[in-house]
Amino acid sequence: MSAHSEASHGTMGTLMTGFALAVILSVIPFALVMMESDMSRTWLIAIIMGLGAIQIIVHLVYFLHLKSDNEGGWTMAATVLAVVIVGIVLAGSLWVMHNMNANMMPMSEGNMVMDSEATPGASMSGGHEGHN
Incomplete structure (x- = not known):
């Protein structure tokens, strides 16, 4: 060795x-x-x-x-790039989820019942009741 x-x-x-x-x-x-x-x-x-x-x-x-002198610094560069990409993906995901949460209309039980009654033949099971 x-x-x-x-x-x-x-x-x-x-x-x-x-x-x-x-x-x-x-x-x-x-x-x-x-x-x-x-x-x-x-x-x-x-x-x-x-x-x-x-x-x-x-x-x-x-x-x-992981050291900056290994393989001419390419290992460190690849690690930094991977961290940057993961950071962008995480930040983008959190941003999208936050905006979806802030901009979605709240749905209560009363709204769901009104929506299913407003559409003829619609139900929670997909509208296939009574069609044998």
Whole structure:
């Protein structure tokens, strides 16, 4: 085994450092939720999401060995592009769902009954009642 291949897979010390960071970054949000702290729900969610983002970086660096000098920087560039695309997809999905929720007319039980009575022969089962 050459020194280059051993360095690319990391040493036991770096793997244990990554493992310790991953455990700490998992225990903190778990403890915050289980202790039912008095902080606001918004801050709790922000802290959990922030620690989750840090944990993703820890996994990329310590376990997947993502470094800017690997393969001439193309691995890092591909990862940044993937993160940007995922961010665009998530932001676009949230935007569409928010706008649909804000612009949809609320449908109550009374409206559904009026709609089915207004259309002759229409019912909740698709309008096939009484046609044998």
